[in-house]
Amino acid sequence: MSSLTSSAPKLKRDETASLLIRLRRLTRSYAFRIIAQGLITIWAVTTFTFFLIRLMPGNPVDTYIDALMQQRNLTLEEAQRAAAGIFEFDPDEPLVQQYVNFLSKLVRLDLGKSITKGGTPVLDIILRYLPWTLFCVGVALIISFALGVLIGLAMGYWRGGLLDNVMTGFASIISGIPDYILALLILIIFGVQLQWFRVGEVRGGVDPTIEVGFTLEYIGSVLRYAFLPVLIYVLASIGTWILAMKSSTISTLGEDYITVAQARGLSERRVLTSYVGRNAMLPLVTRLAISVGFVVSGSVIIEEMFQYPGLGRNLFVAIAQRDYTTMQGMFLVITSAVVFANILADLALGWLDPRVRLDKKVD
Amino acid sequence: MKAHFLWLFVASTLVLGAFGASAAEAPSGTWLGTWPYTAPGTHNLNSFATGGLNDNLGVVYRPLVELTPAYYMWATNEYMPVLAESWGFVDDSTAYEFTIKEGALWSNGDPITSADVVNTYAIGRILGWTQFNSVANVEAVDERTVRFTFQEGKQSLLAERLILKEHVVASANYGDLAAEALALFEAGKTKDDPEWAALTSKIQEFRPETLIASGPYTYSLADVGEAFMTLRWQPNSLYSDKVRFGELKIWSGETEVTTPLVLSGELAHSTNVYPPATIDSFVAAGIRLVTTPRGYGPALLFNFKVAPFDNKLVRQAMAHAINRDQSAFLTNGLGASGTVFMSGILDSLTPVLLNQEDIDALNKYEYDLDKAAALMEEAGFTRNASGKWVDSAGNTISVEYTFPADFADFSAAARDATAQLNDFGFDIKERALPWQEAANAIRNGQFQLSVWSWGSGAPFAFNNLNNPTRRWTAPSLAPEQPGTGLDLNAYSVNGQTLNDAIVNVNAGLDVEQHKARAGAISRLINEEVFFIPLNEMLSVEPLNEAKIGGAPADDDPIYQNPSNDHFLIWLILNGTFFPAS
Numbered sequence: 001m002s003s004l005t006s007s008a009p010k011l012k013r014d015e016t017a018s019l020l021i022r023l024r025r026l027t028r029s030y031a032f033r034i035i036a037q038g039l040i041t042i043w044a045v046t047t048f049t050f051f052l053i054r055l056m057p058g059n060p061v062d063t064y065i066d067a068l069m070q071q072r073n074l075t076l077e078e079a080q081r082a083a084a085g086i087f088e089f090d091p092d093e094p095l096v097q098q099y100v101n102f103l104s105k106l107v108r109l110d111l112g113k114s115i116t117k118g119g120t121p122v123l124d125i126i127l128r129y130l131p132w133t134l135f136c137v138g139v140a141l142i143i144s145f146a147l148g149v150l151i152g153l154a155m156g157y158w159r160g161g162l163l164d165n166v167m168t169g170f171a172s173i174i175s176g177i178p179d180y181i182l183a184l185l186i187l188i189i190f191g192v193q194l195q196w197f198r199v200g201e202v203r204g205g206v207d208p209t210i211e212v213g214f215t216l217e218y219i220g221s222v223l224r225y226a227f228l229p230v231l232i233y234v235l236a237s238i239g240t241w242i243l244a245m246k247s248s249t250i251s252t253l254g255e256d257y258i259t260v261a262q263a264r265g266l267s268e269r270r271v272l273t274s275y276v277g278r279n280a281m282l283p284l285v286t287r288l289a290i291s292v293g294f295v296v297s298g299s300v301i302i303e304e305m306f307q308y309p310g311l312g313r314n315l316f317v318a319i320a321q322r323d324y325t326t327m328q329g330m331f332l333v334i335t336s337a338v339v340f341a342n343i344l345a346d347l348a349l350g351w352l353d354p355r356v357r358l359d360k361k362v363d
Numbered sequence: 364m365k366a367h368f369l370w371l372f373v374a375s376t377l378v379l380g381a382f383g384a385s386a387a388e389a390p391s392g393t394w395l396g397t398w399p400y401t402a403p404g405t406h407n408l409n410s411f412a413t414g415g416l417n418d419n420l421g422v423v424y425r426p427l428v429e430l431t432p433a434y435y436m437w438a439t440n441e442y443m444p445v446l447a448e449s450w451g452f453v454d455d456s457t458a459y460e461f462t463i464k465e466g467a468l469w470s471n472g473d474p475i476t477s478a479d480v481v482n483t484y485a486i487g488r489i490l491g492w493t494q495f496n497s498v499a500n501v502e503a504v505d506e507r508t509v510r511f512t513f514q515e516g517k518q519s520l521l522a523e524r525l526i527l528k529e530h531v532v533a534s535a536n537y538g539d540l541a542a543e544a545l546a547l548f549e550a551g552k553t554k555d556d557p558e559w560a561a562l563t564s565k566i567q568e569f570r571p572e573t574l575i576a577s578g579p580y581t582y583s584l585a586d587v588g589e590a591f592m593t594l595r596w597q598p599n600s601l602y603s604d605k606v607r608f609g610e611l612k613i614w615s616g617e618t619e620v621t622t623p624l625v626l627s628g629e630l631a632h633s634t635n636v637y638p639p640a641t642i643d644s645f646v647a648a649g650i651r652l653v654t655t656p657r658g659y660g661p662a663l664l665f666n667f668k669v670a671p672f673d674n675k676l677v678r679q680a681m682a683h684a685i686n687r688d689q690s691a692f693l694t695n696g697l698g699a700s701g702t703v704f705m706s707g708i709l710d711s712l713t714p715v716l717l718n719q720e721d722i723d724a725l726n727k728y729e730y731d732l733d734k735a736a737a738l739m740e741e742a743g744f745t746r747n748a749s750g751k752w753v754d755s756a757g758n759t760i761s762v763e764y765t766f767p768a769d770f771a772d773f774s775a776a777a778r779d780a781t782a783q784l785n786d787f788g789f790d791i792k793e794r795a796l797p798w799q800e801a802a803n804a805i806r807n808g809q810f811q812l813s814v815w816s817w818g819s820g821a822p823f824a825f826n827n828l829n830n831p832t833r834r835w836t837a838p839s840l841a842p843e844q845p846g847t848g849l850d851l852n853a854y855s856v857n858g859q860t861l862n863d864a865i866v867n868v869n870a871g872l873d874v875e876q877h878k879a880r881a882g883a884i885s886r887l888i889n890e891e892v893f894f895i896p897l898n899e900m901l902s903v904e905p906l907n908e909a910k911i912g913g914a915p916a917d918d919d920p921i922y923q924n925p926s927n928d929h930f931l932i933w934l935i936l937n938g939t940f941f942p943a944s
Binding site: 056057062064066080114116117119124125128129187188191192195199200203204205208304305307308309313314317320322 | 401402403405413414567568585587588589590614616619620623627630798799802804807
């Protein structure tokens with residue numbers, strides 16, 4: 001009995017020591033450090049934006065009154081009457097108190113309620129609009145990345161050819177045109193002048209007369225309404241992918257293993273896909289991961305011009321109205337998306353190339 | 364057998380009655396307008412909340428859904444009946460009454476009664492409506508008449524306008540909230556009590572499932588899309604048999620979003636502000652333009668704490684040095700006119716609100732660089748070798764002119780004033796800011812020169828004289844905000860401080876007294892040049908006659924109404940506008 005009682009604490013000590021070792025090992029692991037860094041980054045950015053947002057000139061009430069007077073032609077008295085009592089916001093509450101309240105709600109995943117939208121939960125707003133942005137900008141990113149990589153690869157491999165000359169010019173020009181100029185040009189030239197489509201019929205996210213559901217009609221409508229925004233995102237971003245891939249391909253072509261592969265008599269197709277393409281694409285993967293993070297924020301101007309129901313358009317409205325809680329929630333989602341995309345990229349790189357993990361350990 | 368016949372008769376009458384009621388059929392045709400309504404998700408049908416009817420339908424479309432008692436005609440200075448059949452001050456002017464038209468119904472079939480008005484104002488009191496600055500009590504006199512009792516000495520024509528322009532809401536939706544509001548008020552609670560704040564939140568968070576309309580149009584949340592919303596005709600309104608559109612399709616968005624829609628002919632009318640080049644495109648596309656007053660214009664604001672703008676002579680010189688006709692053209696093309704009277708009241712209202720002798724006494728500050736130079740010299744300035752004005756210490760007038768970058772019209776006015784004043788010998792640098800920041804810079808006194816609106820969309824001297832002279836300084840701002848730094852108590856008008864004189868200019872109901880008081884204040888503003896009203900802006904609105912018929916000719920008096928008594932409210936309600944074939 002006594003041996004049993006004396007061995008029990010020893011067993012417990014061993015277990016504790018083993019747990020500590022495992023914990024130490026975990027904290028020293030590459031994945032743990034990357035994730036911890038990410039979480040600290042999210043907290044730091046969230047804190048920074050919390051105070052930055054509140055340092056912006058104008059509180060929601062003053063901004064609302066100014067907007068009504070300036071943009072809706074209301075008199076001061078009418079604007080004050082319209083603004084009376086509609087904001088659930090106390091500008092006199094100490095900032096630190098606001099921050100503590102915000103953090104205590106955040107840990108419970110409560111992003112609070114919109115200041116300017118009559119108490120609508122911010123999470124509801126985000127959940128409603130996020131899928132549209134993810135779909136529209138996500139699809140555009142996939143298309144522009146895939147096409148850009150293919151075209152850039154071909155241009156780099158057959159550099160100096162007709163395709164290279166034409167597409168270099170095209171990519172240089174198109175990557176220099178802002179997306180909203182492209183959108184305006186498409187609307188005015190093809191919508192107003194040539195009347196290929198009715199301008200009003202390309203606005204929104206879906207035909208509001210079609211019942212929501214997984215029906216061919218509804219999905220078709222979603223795709224139809226997303227067509228122009230996606231096209232504009234693709235046109236606005238494909239040039240960058242093309243040029244980056246071309247550059248990467250050219251530098252890869254100078255590697256010894258490509259010469260060896262060609263000397264071995266491998267087919268051109270095999271060299272192009274297995275040796276050149278795969279290696280040239282590696283630097284672009286990190287870039288893609290970062291772009292995936294920014295997909296969440298959408299494109300404010302394009303969403304506004306097409307009245308597309310995305311997060312970017314709502315963020316624009318929230319900033320203009322100084323809707324602190326909504327801005328805060330949206331920035332949190334965007335920050336988290338960028339940080340997690342980077343974490344995934346780091347983890348993927350660490351998995352693909354063990355030297356990355358070892359280097360970190362040595363550091 | 365007799366009983367059977369009786370039942371048959373009653374049933375037949377009911378059936379016929381029902382057919383009679385539904386005999387009114389929706390007119391055909393669609394109105395194609397625009398308003399930047401709240402997107403689905405946060406869009407709601409609450410008449411009192413943000414994201415509700417006020418935001419979604421605004422001053423133009425809300426009166427077609429929730430009727431106001433009356434509609435004001437600016438040309439004739441009179442109210443036209445809408446929901447009310449009669450109105451006016453009671454004999455001793457201690458109260459105001461209006462009577463709802465007989466037969467007025469909500470869209471759910473309930474009669475519109477004085478209880479609805481009382482309930483509307485019960486909620487308004489909780490929310491702190493400006494009407495309660497003068498109104499003490501709102502009560503039903505009978506089924507259709509409601510009385511507003513004024514606080515002692517607070518009866519005014521301004522209060523009348525606020526009463527007659529207020530939308531009445533349905534008790535079927537808001538009755539419970541109104542009952543709570545009345546109970547709180549009767550219990551002596553005030554806005555400092557937690558119950559008051561709790562009820563305010565409750566009102567804000569209330570989400571009516573259906574909109575109960577008094578106007579000929581209504582809608583549900585299912586009618587709200589991302590790109591457009593549709594207001595649908597309903598049969599029970601006083602105006603259901605008058606309007607000639609079956610639905611009003613309202614496109615979402617502001618100027619940049621609606622421009623292609625106007626050009627492609629998918630938008631028949633728009634209240635957005637378009638730049639001159641876009642207006643030219645509309646003309647080239649054969650779209651008619653209708654011009655109405657906007658009720659304001661850009662004004663050059665001084666920071667009175669910054670030398671030399673604390674010097675009246677310098678301000679007067681600047682008024683002479685700016686060509687206001689040029690300012691108008693560069694601000695908004697043909698959609699603006701250079702200010703003439705410099706009275707602190709819009710030019711269109713000056714002859715109505717001031718006596719002729721006061722108007723004659725006003726300095727018009729014609730564009731005259733010689734006069735401007737003489738005033739600068741009188742103020743102690745001389746020109747240096749570069750032609751710049753310098754004070755006795757040799758300092759040039761080197762200041763910043765802050766303006767809102769996102770308001771194209773105000774930016775243009777500020778930039779033109781900068782260029783003209785620099786040509787005259789000032790050294791002004793432009794500073795563009797986001798509009799919220801520009802407004803806040805004025806509030807916080809963090810500017811030297813700035814631009815913001817002057818005038819008002821209300822036909823009263825108070826609203827005009829208040830903006831911007833009183834709007835941007837104490838006591839209109841928070842104590843810690845210096846604003847323009849203009850000390851209103853340092854000036855006296857008829858034995859009152861300027862602040863009190865402006866506040867009381869429309870006190871009482873004697874219009875002649877109003878004119879006399881306004882005249883004295885106008886003379887002071889004119890003499891002191893508290894701001895320079897650069898020009899008065901017009902709203903140039905596209906009206907596509909391929910889509911809409913019945914628009915009156917350009918010289919019709921209805922177009923004298925500014926945007927917040929918009930002409931289309933009256934012309935749609937009374938069936939003047941109709942769908943073009």
